[in-house]
Amino acid sequence: MEINDKIKAERNEAWREELRKSMKNKERAAIPRVKMPELDPGYRSRSYDEVNCGLSLEQALTEAKRCLDCPDPACMKGCPVGINIPKFIKNIERNNIAEAAATLKETSALPAVCGRVCPQEKQCEGLCIHLKMSGEAVAIGYLERFAADNAGEESAKERRTVQDCNGLKIAVIGSGPAGLSFAGDMIKSGYDVTVFEALHEIGGVLKYGIPEFRLPNNIVDREIESLKNLGVKFITNCIIGKTISYNELLEQGFRGIFIATGAGLPNFMNIPGENLSGVLSSNEYLTRINLMGANRSDTDTPVYFGKNVAIIGGGNTAMDSVRTARRLGAERAMIVYRRSEEEMPARVEEIKHAKEEGVIFMNLNNPIKYIGDEKGRVKQMVLQKMELGEPDASGRRRPVEIPGATETVDVDLVVVAIGVSPNPLIPSAFDGLQVSKWGTIIVNQETLETDLPDVFAGGDIIRGGATVILAMGDGRKAAAEMQKKLEIEN
Numbered sequence: 001m002e003i004n005d006k007i008k009a010e011r012n013e014a015w016r017e018e019l020r021k022s023m024k025n026k027e028r029a030a031i032p033r034v035k036m037p038e039l040d041p042g043y044r045s046r047s048y049d050e051v052n053c054g055l056s057l058e059q060a061l062t063e064a065k066r067c068l069d070c071p072d073p074a075c076m077k078g079c080p081v082g083i084n085i086p087k088f089i090k091n092i093e094r095n096n097i098a099e100a101a102a103t104l105k106e107t108s109a110l111p112a113v114c115g116r117v118c119p120q121e122k123q124c125e126g127l128c129i130h131l132k133m134s135g136e137a138v139a140i141g142y143l144e145r146f147a148a149d150n151a152g153e154e155s156a157k158e159r160r161t162v163q164d165c166n167g168l169k170i171a172v173i174g175s176g177p178a179g180l181s182f183a184g185d186m187i188k189s190g191y192d193v194t195v196f197e198a199l200h201e202i203g204g205v206l207k208y209g210i211p212e213f214r215l216p217n218n219i220v221d222r223e224i225e226s227l228k229n230l231g232v233k234f235i236t237n238c239i240i241g242k243t244i245s246y247n248e249l250l251e252q253g254f255r256g257i258f259i260a261t262g263a264g265l266p267n268f269m270n271i272p273g274e275n276l277s278g279v280l281s282s283n284e285y286l287t288r289i290n291l292m293g294a295n296r297s298d299t300d301t302p303v304y305f306g307k308n309v310a311i312i313g314g315g316n317t318a319m320d321s322v323r324t325a326r327r328l329g330a331e332r333a334m335i336v337y338r339r340s341e342e343e344m345p346a347r348v349e350e351i352k353h354a355k356e357e358g359v360i361f362m363n364l365n366n367p368i369k370y371i372g373d374e375k376g377r378v379k380q381m382v383l384q385k386m387e388l389g390e391p392d393a394s395g396r397r398r399p400v401e402i403p404g405a406t407e408t409v410d411v412d413l414v415v416v417a418i419g420v421s422p423n424p425l426i427p428s429a430f431d432g433l434q435v436s437k438w439g440t441i442i443v444n445q446e447t448l449e450t451d452l453p454d455v456f457a458g459g460d461i462i463r464g465g466a467t468v469i470l471a472m473g474d475g476r477k478a479a480a481e482m483q484k485k486l487e488i489e490n
Helices: 003-010 013-022 025-029 057-064 085-093 097-107 111-117 140-149 152-156 177-188 217-230 246-251 282-291 316-327 348-356 425-429 468-489
Strands: 169-173 192-196 233-235 254-259 279-281 308-312 332-337 360-363 365-372 378-391 397-410 413-416 455-457
Touching (some): 085 097, 177 192, 177 254, 177 468, 246 254, 282 316, 282 413, 365 397
Parallel strands (some): 254 455, 332 360
Antiparallel strands (some): 378 397
16 A cells, blocks of 8 residues: 555544634644754753753643644655655644554654754754745644653553564564664564664664653653664673674574664875874764763763863764863863855754753864873864865765865864764674675665675665664664565565
8 A cells, every 4th residue: 555545544534624624724823933942052061951951741742733734745755764744743732642643653653852963954854844834844843742751651552453472483683773673664564573782772873873852861761762663672781793693693583683883984185183182983972971970979980081182074973072071071072074054964942952052163173183191181172174166976065175265173083974984893793794895784675685695784884874763763664675575485
C-alpha cells in the first residue's frame, strides 16, 4: 500500500470532519507559530539544564490547530522514519496525547530524542505547506517532543504490537540511533534481539556526543527502557572483534547481524602544532564531559578548562563543543569557521543559542598553525583570512585564502570539530567486508546488505557523519530488508 493510501485508510473520517467544522483552513493558517520557551541565556550558559523548556498543553493544542491535514501531506516525504505526521498532530488537537505518542511509536523508536535533535527545518517542516502560505511551518518537532514527553502512563506501557518470538537470533553492533531503531523494529516483528555496545553505557552518540543541555540523558534512558520492556537485550563493554568475534556470533546462533557502530574516529587538519597539549578532538572533549562526567566534582576524569577556547568547525558538534566550553567557564569561547555563517551546516537554532550565550563567531577564518609555550601547551593560533569564491560540489561557496592576510589569536584550548570517520576496528573484524577509501562500509543502497550474506549495515558507518534521524531511517530500512531475507530462508 502506498504511503498516501495508508494515511487515508488510517484516518478517522468522523473526527477529521469534526475538526474541519470546528475551524476553517483560513483561520488555521492565521495562527502564528508557537515560540519555544527557553531558559535565560545568562543562567543557562553556566548550567547544564535543558535550554528548550518544552511546550505547555495550551501551546501544543494551539499549534496543532495550524495543521491543515493536507490530502497529500508533503511533510511525511521529509521524514526518514515515515511518521504519520498528520495523524499524531490531529490527536494532539483532540487532546488525546497518549494516542499521539502511540502514533509516533509505530515507526520511531526515539520520538523524545528526535523531537529535540532532528533538523526538522530541513526535513518534515521544510516541506510543510505553511512555508508557502505564512512562511512559518507547523512546529512538528516541538509537537513531537510534547507528545513523547507527555504521553502519560497509558502510552508508557508500550501499546505497540509485538509478535510472538520466532526464535531467530539477531545481533546489533552499536547502540546509537541506527542500532536502536533497527532493534525496535526487529523485536516488534518477533525476533530475538541482542545489542552489543563497546562502551559502558547504552546510547552511542546520543550519550557521548550530545550535551545534556540539548538532550538530557534521562530522556535517552527512558527510550532505551521502553526497548528493554519490549524484550531487547543489551550487552555493554563488549567490543566486536576483540571481546567477541564475528565467527563466535555465528557459532552462538545469530542469524542476522546489523552493524551500526557510527563514525567515532576524529578528523584533524594536519597543520603545524596540532600535536600540542591542549589541542584535542571534539569527540574526546565531549566524551570526557558527557559520558565520563569530567565537568563534575564527583569524578576523576581529567579535561582541559580553558579561558580562551577555540572550536574549529561550523556544524552541530562544533556548537555543542563551544557551548560546553562556556559552561566550563570559558571567558572567550570562539567558533572558527572558514566559510560565512550562511554556509554553516549547524542548525539555525543552535547558532542562535550559541550567540545568545556569548559565543564569539570568527567566520571566514581558517587555522594554519598552532604555537605552543615552553611546556608544549598551545598558547596561540594563526588564522588565515578567507573570502568566498565560486560554489563547490556541496553547493556552498568555496573558501579562498586572502594572500598575506593572517591574524594571531591567544588560546589555551583548541577543540577540532571538522568531521569524523568510521573506526576501522569493526570492518577489519569481518573478513570479506568491503570498505570504501573513506573507511565506510560498502552496502547495497537498496537493501543495506554488505558483501557478507548475513550482515547489514547502516547509519554513520556507511554514511560518514550524518544526522540522528537519517541513521534511524537506515535502521528501519535494514530491519525491513533483513526480515524479507530471513522469511525467504526460513
